[in-house]
Amino acid sequence: xxxxxxxxxFPPHISGGLGTAxxxxxxxxxxxxxxxIFVVPKAYGDEKPGTIRLVNxxxxxxxxxxxxxxxxxxxxxxxxxDSTLVPYAxxxxxxxxxxxxxxxxxxxxxxxxxxxxxxSGGYGKNLMEEVRRYAMLAxxxxxxxxxxxxxxxxxxxxxxxxxxxxxSGKPLIVHMHATEFDRSGENINTLVFDIEKAGMEAAxxxxxxxxxxxxxxxxxxxxxxxxxxTVHNGVEPSEKxxxxxxxRYLDEKIVTFLGRITYQKGPEYFIEAAYKVLQRDQNVRxxxxxxxxxLPKMIRRVAKLGIANKFHFxxxxxxxxxxxxxxxSDVYVMPSVSEPFGxxxxxxxxxxxxxxxxxxxxxxxxxxxxxxxxxxxxxxxADAIYALTHYxxxxxxxxxxxxxxxxxxxxxxxxxxVKEIYKKVLS
Amino acid sequence: MKSICFYFxxxxxFRLKTYRFFEIGNxxxxxxxxxxxxxxxxxxxxCYLPANEIxxxxxxxxxxxxxxxxxxSGMALEQFELxxxxxxxxxxxxxxxxxxxxxxxxxxxxxxxxxxxxxxxRQVKMHEKKIQSLxxxxxxxxxxxxxxxxxxxxNQVFKLGYNTVLTEGPKHIxxxxxxxxxxxxxxxxxxxxxxxxFQLSDDIAFRFSVKEWSEWPLTAEKYAGWxxxxxxxxxxxxxxxxxxxxxxxxxxxSGIFEFLMNLPQKVLNNTEYTFQTPSQLSKYxxxxxxxxxxxxxxxxxxxxxxxxxLGNEMQxxxxxxxxxxxxxxxxxxxxxxxxxxNRLQTSDHFYYMSTKWFSEGVVKTRINPYNxxxxxxxxxxxxxxxxxxxxxxxxxxxxxKSAAKLAGxxxxxxxxxxxxxxxxxxxxxxxxTKKS
Numbered sequence: 001x002x003x004x005x006x007x008x009x010f011p012p013h014i015s016g017g018l019g020t021a022x023x024x025x026x027x028x029x030x031x032x033x034x035x036x037i038f039v040v041p042k043a044y045g046d047e048k049p050g051t052i053r054l055v056n057x058x059x060x061x062x063x064x065x066x067x068x069x070x071x072x073x074x075x076x077x078x079x080x081x082d083s084t085l086v087p088y089a090x091x092x093x094x095x096x097x098x099x100x101x102x103x104x105x106x107x108x109x110x111x112x113x114x115x116x117x118x119x120s121g122g123y124g125k126n127l128m129e130e131v132r133r134y135a136m137l138a139x140x141x142x143x144x145x146x147x148x149x150x151x152x153x154x155x156x157x158x159x160x161x162x163x164x165x166x167x168s169g170k171p172l173i174v175h176m177h178a179t180e181f182d183r184s185g186e187n188i189n190t191l192v193f194d195i196e197k198a199g200m201e202a203a204x205x206x207x208x209x210x211x212x213x214x215x216x217x218x219x220x221x222x223x224x225x226x227x228x229x230t231v232h233n234g235v236e237p238s239e240k241x242x243x244x245x246x247x248r249y250l251d252e253k254i255v256t257f258l259g260r261i262t263y264q265k266g267p268e269y270f271i272e273a274a275y276k277v278l279q280r281d282q283n284v285r286x287x288x289x290x291x292x293x294x295l296p297k298m299i300r301r302v303a304k305l306g307i308a309n310k311f312h313f314x315x316x317x318x319x320x321x322x323x324x325x326x327x328x329s330d331v332y333v334m335p336s337v338s339e340p341f342g343x344x345x346x347x348x349x350x351x352x353x354x355x356x357x358x359x360x361x362x363x364x365x366x367x368x369x370x371x372x373x374x375x376x377x378x379x380x381x382a383d384a385i386y387a388l389t390h391y392x393x394x395x396x397x398x399x400x401x402x403x404x405x406x407x408x409x410x411x412x413x414x415x416x417x418v419k420e421i422y423k424k425v426l427s
Numbered sequence: 428m429k430s431i432c433f434y435f436x437x438x439x440x441f442r443l444k445t446y447r448f449f450e451i452g453n454x455x456x457x458x459x460x461x462x463x464x465x466x467x468x469x470x471x472x473x474c475y476l477p478a479n480e481i482x483x484x485x486x487x488x489x490x491x492x493x494x495x496x497x498x499x500s501g502m503a504l505e506q507f508e509l510x511x512x513x514x515x516x517x518x519x520x521x522x523x524x525x526x527x528x529x530x531x532x533x534x535x536x537x538x539x540x541x542x543x544x545x546x547x548x549r550q551v552k553m554h555e556k557k558i559q560s561l562x563x564x565x566x567x568x569x570x571x572x573x574x575x576x577x578x579x580x581x582n583q584v585f586k587l588g589y590n591t592v593l594t595e596g597p598k599h600i601x602x603x604x605x606x607x608x609x610x611x612x613x614x615x616x617x618x619x620x621x622x623x624x625f626q627l628s629d630d631i632a633f634r635f636s637v638k639e640w641s642e643w644p645l646t647a648e649k650y651a652g653w654x655x656x657x658x659x660x661x662x663x664x665x666x667x668x669x670x671x672x673x674x675x676x677x678x679x680x681s682g683i684f685e686f687l688m689n690l691p692q693k694v695l696n697n698t699e700y701t702f703q704t705p706s707q708l709s710k711y712x713x714x715x716x717x718x719x720x721x722x723x724x725x726x727x728x729x730x731x732x733x734x735x736x737l738g739n740e741m742q743x744x745x746x747x748x749x750x751x752x753x754x755x756x757x758x759x760x761x762x763x764x765x766x767x768x769n770r771l772q773t774s775d776h777f778y779y780m781s782t783k784w785f786s787e788g789v790v791k792t793r794i795n796p797y798n799x800x801x802x803x804x805x806x807x808x809x810x811x812x813x814x815x816x817x818x819x820x821x822x823x824x825x826x827x828k829s830a831a832k833l834a835g836x837x838x839x840x841x842x843x844x845x846x847x848x849x850x851x852x853x854x855x856x857x858x859x860t861k862k863s
Contacts, residue, residue, distance in 0.1 A: 247453075248452075249451065250816075251452075287448065296801050299804060299805070300740050300741065302744075303739075303741040303745075303804065306744055306747065306748075308741075308745065308804075308808045309748045309808065309811065309812050309815060312448045312805075312808070312809065312812070313448075313805045314447070314448045314449075315802075315805070321449070324449065328449075
């Protein structure tokens with residue numbers, strides 16, 4: 001079974017959650033004996049002024065020296081497309097890239113291999129052009145290669161997938177990692193929405209990363225429920241053994257929010273809940289780690305509420321500091337307004353931190369040992385925070401079962417499920 | 428007989444280093460020693476030493492017709508002691524001439540006048556003592572941080588033994604009145620007010636080297652001509668300037684030092700002015716009328732109010748959280764705590780958090796080490812929280828014996844179990860102590 005897969009980033013050149021997800025999934029598929037041709041857009045336009053060359057700046061970096069990874073690279077054929085394509089980045093990185101672009105800064109970090117990934121200068125008018133160019137090249141690639149089916153990840157590659165299907169007549173599977181509604185709330189970009197809809201309509205099967213996402217595409221995009229199948233993401237096992245105890249200098253319990261500080265992540269609900277808890281008990285500290293367009297507003301809100309000596313901001317955290325932050329945390333809160341999946345609570349649980357997650361997240365569907373609240377329900381959120389920081393037994397239970405639970409959410413299961421879908425489509 | 432009242436402000440804050448959240452509870456040194464030393468050394472070379480030398484020459488030349496006044500904050504004095512003792516020596520030489528008056532202010536160059544009478548009075552007394560020990564004279568007049576003043580502050584200052592206050596002469600207060608007269612407080616007529624002539628002061632402080640300015644280049648001769656031409660009823664022209672005007676804000680190249688060197692000669696030869704100090708002026712001038720100033724004014728920005736330091740939520744929050752600690756610090760005798768307490772009160776920290784700079788056309792007179800007011804706020808709060816933890820640990824004494832006993836007990840309890848589970852036991856111990 002040979003699959004032509006369209007993505008836009010791949011380790012080690014990943015900028016966000018999607019690259020990680022593609023890595024996890026393809027690795028699992030290889031284990032199941034699926035052959036893959038992975039198409040990634042490769043840039044020739046590095047030298048153009050105003051473009052950013054970003055190499056492996058993400059904290060979810062993958063070590064290329066890794067044995068498994070080497071073997072993996074050997075077994076996969078890569079096709080690179082000449083295109084400067086802007087992926088929407090699914091994490092902190094996006095904000096930083098955009099910020100850097102605005103400032104006209106070029107930054108570069110340890111070039112690990114010859115593969116380079118380039119971003120053009122914005123989310124703006126060139127993007128659609130690039131998507132179309134990618135689709136055109138996909139046509140050519142489909143003509144040159146031999147494969148049984150096509151698998152496209154997220155809207156930027158859907159047109160490419162469609163073209164490949166048109167020329168080859170092979171079945172198309174599109175994978176929904178995030179919908180336009182997750183990224184933009186109600187103020188969606190209708191062009192993107194149209195591409196998403198057309199891609200899913202042209203597809204033989206739509207894979208959604210959660211039931212929540214499945215419902216979105218059925219209700220909002222009007223996709224036939226019979227062809228939308230949920231396959232939950234997995235999580236990579238911890239790469240490093242970092243069981244060295246991080247020294248704690250603060251007596252109080254620490255409750256952490258870690259992520260992009262944007263509308264989608266619901267930072268304001270975290271602040272309001274913090275305020276409620278602090279009114280009851282001053283022996284708790286709150287940390288908002290990360291940056292994003294809503295950071296200034298959040299700082300002002302905290303100042304206005306008069307809790308700035310108990311509510312701390314760290315700014316954007318890099319790799320080691322993220323681990324450190326988890327290590328210092330007693331509770332992790334993910335109050336996302338809309339989160340197709342949401343991998344960060346799993347990372348927290350892997351570090352033995354109990355988590356509170358919003359019901360509006362895909363990950364809530366797979367986790368048992370987490371407290372789930374509606375993102376807007378700050379009373380319930382405050383209550384959960386108070387409980388986890390005051391009733392000794394509770395965090396103990398979460399720690400005991402949480403790690404075990406996370407260790408069982410594996411990509412292998414997702415890989416098996418996807419392979420079954422392949423089989424069904426081909427039969 | 429008319430007078431010019433020259434007053435120069437000398438102040439530098441102890442700038443904070445980048446202090447991360449992760450350091451709270453662990454790192455108790457807050458200040459960027461390198462940056463502070465660099466700044467003081469640079470200003471010493473560019474401004475303080477050459478300007479002091481010129482003033483010394485001028486006093487020797489013109490004798491009692493040339494008197495000037497300085498206000499040097501405790502923060503600046505401490506940093507001179509640490510990084511540039513020769514600057515201190517040159518101020519001492521100026522003091523010895525007898526023609527230099529040193530003004531009283533808050534030691535920290537802080538905003539305590541807007542918050543706490545107790546702390547304000549402690550600050551003024553502390554500064555007074557410092558000036559006396561360094562220069563052998565007691566300050567004769569008072570000026571508050573950034574010339575912040577209102578009726579209430581006037582009253583407080585009077586109680587501390589000062590009946591002359593220097594402040595801004597803003598249009599919304601003076602209206603048709605001239606800043607070039609002595610005034611008194613409407614609430615307490617014994618408090619005499621010297622109002623800054625911002626037009627003539629800012630011609631030197633801000634416009635001197637602006638080539639687009641229609642009066643550029645400004646010469647001593649021209650300026651003396653302007654002084655001569657002011658309203659004939661003028662008694663005193665108050666020229667209040669940041670001392671960094673000379674050599675820093677206006678570069679040496681602009682000719683500012685030549686201007687300073689030549690001005691007294693031109694003024695004394697061609698006009699009826701002499702140069703006098705605030706306390707002398709308040710002695711022999713009669714107040715022209717009382718002034719009522721209910722809301723605080725300052726010398727900053729177009730508004731001449733306090734919104735540059737306390738104008739947004741972040742500034743108010745940091746300010747309130749800082750002074751929440753005052754009752755505890757007041758009971759404290761720990762030298763490090765008291766030192767940091769002073770340094771954290773300095774108004775510059777709040778200035779850095781101002782969001783006014785987002786709008787255009789604001790004159791930035793200070794160097795701001797932060798990229799944004801948000802960075803400034805976060806950094807200050809991280810430091811303040813660590814300070815708060817220290818203050819509570821060091822200054823908060825157990826209320827009675829049984830509480831002390833209990834605290835001791837839980838301490839030993841945690842000691843014995845430390846090896847097995849340090850994190851949780853420590854927390855239990857703290858909560859026990861708190862409850863008791």
